[in-house]
Amino acid sequence: MVQRILMLALVLLAFTMPTEAITYQELKTSPQFKLVHTRSMNGPMESGGLYIYLNTYSIEALRYAPPQYSLRGTYYVVMDTSYQSTIDERQLTVDYDTNYSLATLIHSSRIMNPSPSMMALIEASESKSGLAMTEVDVAKYTFDGATKPMHYVNDTRKFPLNRNNTIMYDIADAMFMSVYQNHFDDIVVQ
Amino acid sequence: MKRIYLLSLWLLMCLIVPMQGQAVSQADLLNSERFEHIDSSADSGRGDGKYLDLSSVKSVTAPNGHRRIEANIYVSMPAANMIQGLSVQYDYQMDRSLRHLINAHDKSFKQGDKTPYISIWRAKQGNSGITGTVNDSGTFYNDGQMRQQRVYKENLNAIILPADFGDEKYKLPNLLYQKAYGIAYDDET
Numbered sequence: 083m084v085q086r087i088l089m090l091a092l093v094l095l096a097f098t099m100p101t102e103a104i105t106y107q108e109l110k111t112s113p114q115f116k117l118v119h120t121r122s123m124n125g126p127m128e129s130g131g132l133y134i135y136l137n138t139y140s141i142e143a144l145r146y147a148p149p150q151y152s153l154r155g156t157y158y159v160v161m162d163t164s165y166q167s168t169i170d171e172r173q174l175t176v177d178y179d180t181n182y183s184l185a186t187l188i189h190s191s192r193i194m195n196p197s198p199s200m201m202a203l204i205e206a207s208e209s210k211s212g213l214a215m216t217e218v219d220v221a222k223y224t225f226d227g228a229t230k231p232m233h234y235v236n237d238t239r240k241f242p243l244n245r246n247n248t249i250m251y252d253i254a255d256a257m258f259m260s261v262y263q264n265h266f267d268d269i270v271v272q
Numbered sequence: 273m274k275r276i277y278l279l280s281l282w283l284l285m286c287l288i289v290p291m292q293g294q295a296v297s298q299a300d301l302l303n304s305e306r307f308e309h310i311d312s313s314a315d316s317g318r319g320d321g322k323y324l325d326l327s328s329v330k331s332v333t334a335p336n337g338h339r340r341i342e343a344n345i346y347v348s349m350p351a352a353n354m355i356q357g358l359s360v361q362y363d364y365q366m367d368r369s370l371r372h373l374i375n376a377h378d379k380s381f382k383q384g385d386k387t388p389y390i391s392i393w394r395a396k397q398g399n400s401g402i403t404g405t406v407n408d409s410g411t412f413y414n415d416g417q418m419r420q421q422r423v424y425k426e427n428l429n430a431i432i433l434p435a436d437f438g439d440e441k442y443k444l445p446n447l448l449y450q451k452a453y454g455i456a457y458d459d460e461t
Contacts, residue, residue, distance in 0.1 A: 183389075184389040184390065184392075184393065185389050188374060188389070199456065199459060200369070200370040200371050200374075200456060200458035200459050201443075201446060201456050201458060201459070203370070204370065204437075204458065207393070208438060245390070245393055245438075246397070246438050248394070248397075251390075255390065265388040265389070265390060267388060267389045267390045268388050268389055
């Protein structure tokens with residue numbers, strides 16, 4: 083009896099495991115996956131592209147206390163180059179504080195000073211973006227969805243996300259956009 | 273053969289002489305009436321860093337929609353007994369100033385265009401509107417004596433260029449612009 087239950091559990095496990103895996107085809111065709119960043123690589127060593135897809139169905143609001151928000155979601159990094167054909171699945175958590183959004187900074191600089199200094203605005207936007215993130219590796223797949231062994235390096239510390247970090251910024255903004263239908267930097271805190 | 277030798281000597285003179293006339297010492301650089309220290313996070317606070325020769329800042333002719341400024345910058349490295357002088361020219365594209373881009377964004381926003389604010393920052397990161405050229409250089413000891421030292425053009429450029437938005441090297445041309453026109457470049461409409 084116990085053996086039968088174990089066999090059944092194994093069969094069920096065998097069926098459920100592949101459904102969690104992801105294929106490149108699914109990422110490209112399913113509407114739940116949004117392409118948020120692309121980068122083509124045409125170097126002498128490697129050619130191809132890097133594509134980042136956000137699973138818009140995976141996003142959950144961990145905190146909603148405007149002007150502060152916190153969202154968690156899953157995204158996929160597709161490396162489609164002459165050397166690599168892999169999909170990395172990662173889970174990203176971002177804390178948003180719209181007190182520091184560009185729209186708020188521009189708005190408050192106008193209110194405080196009739197002739198605001200753009201240099202002060204640049205400095206404010208560089209010193210704090212209002213975004214902080216942490217991410218964990220989840221899995222690695224081939225393009226047809228087979229899992230690949232991976233080395234997990236997960237740092238759970240939160241660190242500030244700079245606007246110059248365009249890849250992570252784009253993912254964080256796409257998460258915000260899919261939940262609140264607005265770009266993070268367009269929210270004005272009056 | 274002799275003519276070629278003499279000609280090459282003349283050429284060498286032409287390269288060395290321009291900055292030689294502007295030799296400065298460590299003590300000169302500390303004279304705040306003549307030189308302005310440019311704040312940098314890379315400074316140790318022991319007298320090193322970049323200094324702007326205030327008397328050298330001058331605007332020069334530029335094509336329509338642009339402004340150009342020339343100035344001399346000195347990079348002091350007291351521990352290495354070295355001062356690197358640079359004669360630079362910055363070109364400013366007037367329709368890329370941050371205020372101009374924000375005003376243009378707000379105008380099109382009122383007309384229904386939903387371009388996000390971050391696109392202004394991305395546009396500036398792609399082209400800050402400021403390009404710089406190092407036209408001349410000279411190397412000196414701390415006491416202002418000329419130092420015979422070959423410095424590669426790429427290394428000279430790397431000291432102050434490129435003036436990318438979001439980079440510390442972007443602040444210097446804005447400061448120069450303010451000295452020349454009384455307003456920061458990014459405050460231009």
